[in-house]
Amino acid sequence: MELFLLVLLGGLVALDSTSFGQFMLSRPIVAGALAGAVLGDPVTGLLVGAFLDLFILPVLPVGGARFHEGGPSAVVASAVAVSGGGPGAWVLGLVAGLLWSVLGGMSVRGLRRWNGRLAPDPNDRSLTEARIVRRHLLAMGADFTRGIGLTAIGFAVWLPWAVHAAAAWPLGAMETVALAALASAVPLGMLLSILGPSSRRLGYLVLGILLGLLPTLFP
Secondary structure: HHHOOOOOHHHHHHHHHOOOOOOOOOOHEEEEEEHHHHHHHHHHHHHHHHHHHHHHOOOOOOOOOOOOOOOOHHHHHHHHHHHHOOHHHHHHHHHHHHHHHHHHHHHHHHHHHHHHHHOOOOOOOOOHHHHHHHHHHHHHHHHHHHHHHHHHHHHHHHHHHHHHHHHHHHOHHHHHHHHHHHHHHHHHHHHHHHOOOOOHHHHHHHHHHHHHHHHHOOO
């Protein structure tokens, strides 16, 4: 039942990315926490989703840019991390999430090419409002199905390795988190590099740290 709910969640966050809503549920930090909550461990899901978000955040989905898809990949990453129950599974989940985010981006590009062929000709005089609505709903349904398929295949590929990864990983929880934080410094630096002059970047970084510490200062 939990896997069924997670597969549906993968479809919903795929829709949220562009087709419907855009409520930011598809951000990895949110999708990961939701998937973890379904499995009874939202903290692990939040942790893995947050690191995954840091890795894909510098890839901006603007213009004709190719981008990674974070929603379904975060659901897969969170499920792997929680199912394995240890730091090794966290690392495997993060690797799975990164690879699946690239695969998700490829599937989005394929879907959009299909949507281009699906869109009716605006010069067609027989075009009706009902026909436009049906085509739009069909495109949304295809995106939902794509998210479900991407999530289900991710589970089939990665979940069987979760427990083995947890048992084989030599580092503890704190060391693993520190290693992931160190690795995420590279994409974080890429993100800061697009925010203007170095003085402005430093200000943004300090402001972000202070905002992140507010919950601990005022519990």
